[in-house]
Amino acid sequence: MKIALFPGSFDPITIAHVDILKRAMPLFDRIVVGIGLNSSKQNFLSAEKREEIVKTVFQSASNVEVQLYEGLTVDFCAKIEAKYMIRGIRSAADFEYERAIAQINQTMMPDVETILLLSKPEFSAISSTIVRDILRNKGNVAPFVPQEALAFL
Template sequence: MNIAVCSGSFDPVTYGHLDIITRGAKIFDKVIVAVLINAKKKSLFSVEERVDLLRQVTAEMDNVEVDSFDGLLIDYMKKRNAQVIIRGLRAVSDFEYEMQVASMNKKLNENVETFFMMTSHQYSYLSSSIVKEVASYKASVKDLVPPAVEQALLAKMNG
C-alpha cells in the first residue's frame, strides 16, 4: 500500500489545503492528514479542533485519515509505515524552504520521498494566516474555507 502523509498546522484548513489533499487522495492508496503539534506556535484553534475540522471536511474521502503528531515528521512516517510526504507549493517562494526540508528528510530517511504539488491557481494566494486576518475584520471567508471552518472561525472571532 502506498501511504502518503500531508502534514501541516492547518490553522485553519483552507480550500487550498483541501485541493492538495483531494488530489493526493487520487494518486495514493491512503493519505494521512497529520496536524503538527507545535507548542512554540500560537494557534487560533487547538490541535483537537483542527483535527475535528479536518475530519469533517474530508469525511467523504474514503482513503483519507486525519491524525496529529509531535516531533519529527520523519519519525511519524516510520511509525505509520508511510513512504511519501505530500507538500503543496503556492509560489516559487515556497519552493526554496520546502526543498531544504525535503533534503533534510531524505538525509534522515533515504526511503521517504517528497511529492511536491502545485496548488491550483485559484488558491495560489491563499494561506491560513490570510484567512485568519480577513476573518478578524469580520469579512467573509466563505470562498476561502469550507462552511464548517467558516462557522468555527466566526465563533472564535466573535466569542
C-alpha cells in the same frame, strides 16, 4: 500499500489545502492528514478543533484519516509507515523552502519521498496565515475555507 502523509498546521484548513489533498487522493491507498503540534507556535484554533474540522471536511473520503502528532515529521512518517510526504507549492518562495525541508528529510529518512504538488493559480494567494488574519478581524472567510469548516469558525 502506498501510504502518504500530508503534514501541516491546518490553522485553519483552506480550499487550497483541500484542492491539494483531493488531487493526491487517487495516487495513494491511504493519506494521513498530520496536524503538527508545535508548542512554540501560537495557534488560532485548538488542535482538537483543527482535527474536528479536517475530519468533517473529509468524512466521505475513505482513504483519508486525520491524526495529531508532535515532534519530527519524519518520525511520524515512520510511525504511520508512510513512504511519501505530500506538500503544496504556491510560489517560488514556497518551492525554495519546501526543497530545503525535503532534502533534510531525505537525509534523515531516505526511504520517504516528498511529492510537491503545485497549487492551482486560483488558490496561489490563499494561505492559513491570511485566513487567520481575516478571522481575527472578524472578516468573511467563506471564499477561502471549505464550506464544512464555516460552522466551526
